[in-house]
Amino acid sequence: MKQKTRIGIVILVVILAIAVYSFITSFEEPYEFNVSQETITEEENNISVDVSYPVLPSEYEWVNTHIKERVTQNIDSFKEIAQENRQARIDTDPSYADEEIERGPLYTLSMSYEVDSFNETYFSTLFVIDEYSGGAHGIRVFETVNANLETEEFVTLSDILLLTLEEISEVVKENVKEQLVERGAGEYEAIKDSLWLDEGAAAVEENFSQFTFTDQTVTFYFAPYQLGPYALGTFRVEIPRE
Numbered sequence: 001m002k003q004k005t006r007i008g009i010v011i012l013v014v015i016l017a018i019a020v021y022s023f024i025t026s027f028e029e030p031y032e033f034n035v036s037q038e039t040i041t042e043e044e045n046n047i048s049v050d051v052s053y054p055v056l057p058s059e060y061e062w063v064n065t066h067i068k069e070r071v072t073q074n075i076d077s078f079k080e081i082a083q084e085n086r087q088a089r090i091d092t093d094p095s096y097a098d099e100e101i102e103r104g105p106l107y108t109l110s111m112s113y114e115v116d117s118f119n120e121t122y123f124s125t126l127f128v129i130d131e132y133s134g135g136a137h138g139i140r141v142f143e144t145v146n147a148n149l150e151t152e153e154f155v156t157l158s159d160i161l162l163l164t165l166e167e168i169s170e171v172v173k174e175n176v177k178e179q180l181v182e183r184g185a186g187e188y189e190a191i192k193d194s195l196w197l198d199e200g201a202a203a204v205e206e207n208f209s210q211f212t213f214t215d216q217t218v219t220f221y222f223a224p225y226q227l228g229p230y231a232l233g234t235f236r237v238e239i240p241r242e
Contacts, residue, residue, distance in 0.1 A: 033118040040075065047082045049075055051111040054125055056118075063123060063147050066154075070127075070143065074111060078131055082107035085134035108132050116212040116219070122155065123147045124212040126221065140234055142210045142221035157208060161218050161241060165203040168239070172201045172208070172220060175237045176227055183232075200226040217241060 035054040042049040053071050056063050086107065089096045110130040117124040124146045132138035146155035161168070176197060200222065201207060210221040222235040 033120070035115060035118060040071070045083070046086060046106045047079060048108045049078070051075065051109065052113060053111070053127070054113055054115060056123065060123070060147075060149060062152055063145070063149070066147075067125075067145055070145070071111065074129060074143075075109065078107075078109040078133055082109075082133040106132075107134065108138070114212075117214050121148065121150055122213075123149055124155070124214070126210075126212045126219075137230065139224060141223045142234075144210050144212050144221070146212065155213075157205065157211060157218075160213050161239070163239070165205060165208070168208055168220075169201050169203040171239055172237045173197050176201065176222075176235055179235060180228075180232070196228045200228075213241065215241070 035056055038053055038055050040049060040051040051071060051074075053067055055067075108131070112128050114126045114128070115124070116126065125144065127143040127145075129141045129143060130138060131141070146160075147153070148155050148159070157168075163171070207226070208220050210223075212219050212221075217238050217240055220237045220239070222237070224230045224233060227235055
């Protein structure tokens with residue numbers, strides 16, 4: 001009888017402990033998956049840099065390290081090319097250096113970002129990079145970072161989308177054709193008989209390397225010259241994950 005009483009007391013204590021724990025945790029704030037922002041602004045010798053990038057909480061430092069390395073690589077590469085072009089102009093026309101102060105920054109790098117996913121499992125972000133380092137015009141390119149926060153590995157397209165490259169290729173081609181028709185029939189006519197789409201959206205993994213994703217969709221990003229001439233600009237194509 002005493003043994004049964006002891007067992008009953010132990011069970012009661014366990015039940016009470018669970019109830020108290022549930023009561024306490026019900027008042028805890030849910031974890032918020034937010035990023036902070038780091039900025040880099042520089043201006044020297046007619047070269048301007050304006051960069052923003054996301055910083056995740058410290059428990060995801062491996063992602064932060066990767067992002068910082070990518071940002072640094074972009075800045076260093078831009079500065080090197082811009083400085084070479086600037087020096088070439090000065091060598092051709094020494095007065096160019098004296099005019100720089102009045103003219104303001106000529107070579108510019110702007111880098112911004114959009115976060116598509118950040119939860120307990122995934123982080124997915126897009127970098128929009130606008131650069132002018134010399135030549136007829138500037139250029140916009142896209143870079144993405146997709147990470148599995150649980151496994152601490154970077155996400156590949158096959159991890160989040162069941163379609164084959166051939167199926168993705170066909171969907172992208174049809175979507176881009178629709179976008180071109182919406183922009184104006186003349187733009188579609190300009191490339192419909194060319195190899196722009198056939199090559200830029202061919203079933204090759206590299207063509208679809210810049211993507212972000214949410215729980216519902218995958219979005220692909222295409223810079224100028226990949227799917228059409230510069231004048232047609234950029235393209236975004238969104239595909240349902242299921």
